[in-house]
Amino acid sequence: MAAIPSRHKSLVLLAGVIVLQVVLLAVQIKRDSQGRLIRVWTVGAVSPFEKAGSSGFGWFRDIWRHYFALQSTTKDNEQLRRENDSLKMQLTQLQGKAAEADRLAALLKFRQSHADVPMIAARVIGASAGAASLTIQLDRGERDGIRRNMGVITPDGIVGKVVESYPNASQVLLLTDKDSGVGAMLSDSRIQSPVGGQGEPLLVMKYVPNDDNVNLGERVITSGMDRIFPRDLPVGSVADIKAGNPFKQIRVKPAANLERLEEVFVLLSLHPLDMKKEGTPADMAPSAAGNANPSPAVRR
Amino acid sequence: MNSAFDLRIGESHIEVHKFRSGAIIVATLLALVIQAWFPVHFAKAAILDLPLLVTIYFGLSRRNPSTGLLLGMAIGLFQDSLSGPTVPLGLYGIAKTIIGYLASSIGARLDTEHPAARFALTAGFFVAHQGLVVLTRRILLSQPEPWFTMHLVVAALVNAVVAVFLFLLLDRLRRRS
Numbered sequence: 001m002a003a004i005p006s007r008h009k010s011l012v013l014l015a016g017v018i019v020l021q022v023v024l025l026a027v028q029i030k031r032d033s034q035g036r037l038i039r040v041w042t043v044g045a046v047s048p049f050e051k052a053g054s055s056g057f058g059w060f061r062d063i064w065r066h067y068f069a070l071q072s073t074t075k076d077n078e079q080l081r082r083e084n085d086s087l088k089m090q091l092t093q094l095q096g097k098a099a100e101a102d103r104l105a106a107l108l109k110f111r112q113s114h115a116d117v118p119m120i121a122a123r124v125i126g127a128s129a130g131a132a133s134l135t136i137q138l139d140r141g142e143r144d145g146i147r148r149n150m151g152v153i154t155p156d157g158i159v160g161k162v163v164e165s166y167p168n169a170s171q172v173l174l175l176t177d178k179d180s181g182v183g184a185m186l187s188d189s190r191i192q193s194p195v196g197g198q199g200e201p202l203l204v205m206k207y208v209p210n211d212d213n214v215n216l217g218e219r220v221i222t223s224g225m226d227r228i229f230p231r232d233l234p235v236g237s238v239a240d241i242k243a244g245n246p247f248k249q250i251r252v253k254p255a256a257n258l259e260r261l262e263e264v265f266v267l268l269s270l271h272p273l274d275m276k277k278e279g280t281p282a283d284m285a286p287s288a289a290g291n292a293n294p295s296p297a298v299r300r
Numbered sequence: 301m302n303s304a305f306d307l308r309i310g311e312s313h314i315e316v317h318k319f320r321s322g323a324i325i326v327a328t329l330l331a332l333v334i335q336a337w338f339p340v341h342f343a344k345a346a347i348l349d350l351p352l353l354v355t356i357y358f359g360l361s362r363r364n365p366s367t368g369l370l371l372g373m374a375i376g377l378f379q380d381s382l383s384g385p386t387v388p389l390g391l392y393g394i395a396k397t398i399i400g401y402l403a404s405s406i407g408a409r410l411d412t413e414h415p416a417a418r419f420a421l422t423a424g425f426f427v428a429h430q431g432l433v434v435l436t437r438r439i440l441l442s443q444p445e446p447w448f449t450m451h452l453v454v455a456a457l458v459n460a461v462v463a464v465f466l467f468l469l470l471d472r473l474r475r476r477s
Contacts, residue, residue: 009366010364010365010366010369010401010404010405011365013365013366013369013370014365014369014397014398014401017369017370017373017397018394018397018398021373021377021389021390021393021394021397022390022394022440024389024390024393025388025389025390025391025394025436025440025441026440028388028389028390029388029440029441038377038381038389039381039382039389041381042377042378042381042382043381043382046329046332046333046336046378046382049329049330049333050333050336050337053333053334053337057337
């Protein structure tokens with residue numbers, strides 16, 4: 001047998017090793033075997049090192065995450081805080097829009113239930129410039145048919161009357177202003193008496209004799225006698241009763257939330273109006289919150 | 301495997317490097333372990349073929365085709381074993397055997413200490429290795445595999461870059477003459 005030249009030994013070895021592995025491959029394919037034994041040995045030999053590596057890596061990663069990566073955490077925290085603030089702002093805006101939609105829906109319902117009464121919806125765009133008077137400014141004026149002394153209402157109750165009308169805006173004197181007044185009556189006893197403002201949140205019902213029986217929480221409605229507001233619109237509810245001389249001192253909580261007005265109706269008539277009666281006064285449950293209960297028209 | 305030996309290639313003055321005791325075994329084992337473990341935590345690390353880089357490095361450094369091909373075979377078979385049952389034993393074994401032989405043969409003829417040479421050789425060997433794997437799959441296993449993909453180019457370049465630094469690290473395992 002001829003000797004293999006030394007420079008060819010490696011080539012022969014290469015060929016032998018390749019052939020061996022090809023045979024190994026062929027055997028695996030032929031027997032559908034996967035060389036399980038070799039794999040078990042190899043994995044068994046390597047896996048302890050892998051476990052050690054994983055443990056070491058886990059330890060290093062924990063150290064890194066808990067100590068060295070805190071700068072990133074701070075940055076993430078700031079970003080999340082900014083996102084949170086932004087989301088809060090969006091939420092507030094959405095809540096505001098939802099509340100506005102509810103109010104507008106109530107206004108629409110009220111308007112539809114009084115379709116025969118000429119009225120126009122207006123948005124409150126301003127308030128009193130000073131504490132001397134309690135007025136609001138509406139975004140509609142003469143061009144929309146608004147004139148002085150027209151009544152202003154909400155579905156909850158009356159608001160006041162127009163004291164000035166400009167081409168595109170108008171001013172409304174709120175019921176709570178000390179110069180304001182409305183013809184009213186108690187819903188149960190039907191005792192009539194004007195209700196006026198005092199420059200504070202509660203109204204005053206004047207001229208109710210001490211002998212007349214008045215209940216706390218009794219609803220006060222418009223009498224129509226002032227020729228501005230039609231009858232039976234909610235004015236408020238009796239919040240406090242004191243004996244006076246010669247008349248009772250009755251304080252009334254306004255039915256409309258006069259401190260948070262956003263949309264109102266202006267009654268477009270200077271003639272006495274007759275609002276449809278949507279329910280008997282008995283249906284009008286007394287309201288401690290004043291404006292918490294919808295008007296009879298809205299209730300429908 | 302890491303015992304010193306002399307390469308007698310006549311007039312050539314290319315140095316044959318010897319390594320510290322156990323260095324080749326430890327480096328090989330580490331490469332296999334890291335290759336099997338690293339992509340678990342860093343998925344993109346799967347682009348690396350550390351066992352191939354170790355095969356190339358020791359092939360180029362030892363400059364003995366016989367030891368180079370045997371080392372390549374061992375590493376390849378280990379890699380096959382660790383790659384799961386879908387990879388038949390011998391797939392990487394054959395490819396790395398040939399790469400180990402080629403690296404040793406080229407290392408015996410060229411100076412492969414310069415980083416640029418290492419970069420180019422590693423990129424070339426990587427492509428050749430993948431070519432051998434595809435060839436084995438297509439011919440012996442009847443598994444259709446594309447010859448060329450962009451991923452191959454990127455992987456070759458990434459591995460070549462890593463090899464430049466890894467080889468510098470492995471140079472420290474050399475025994476001082």
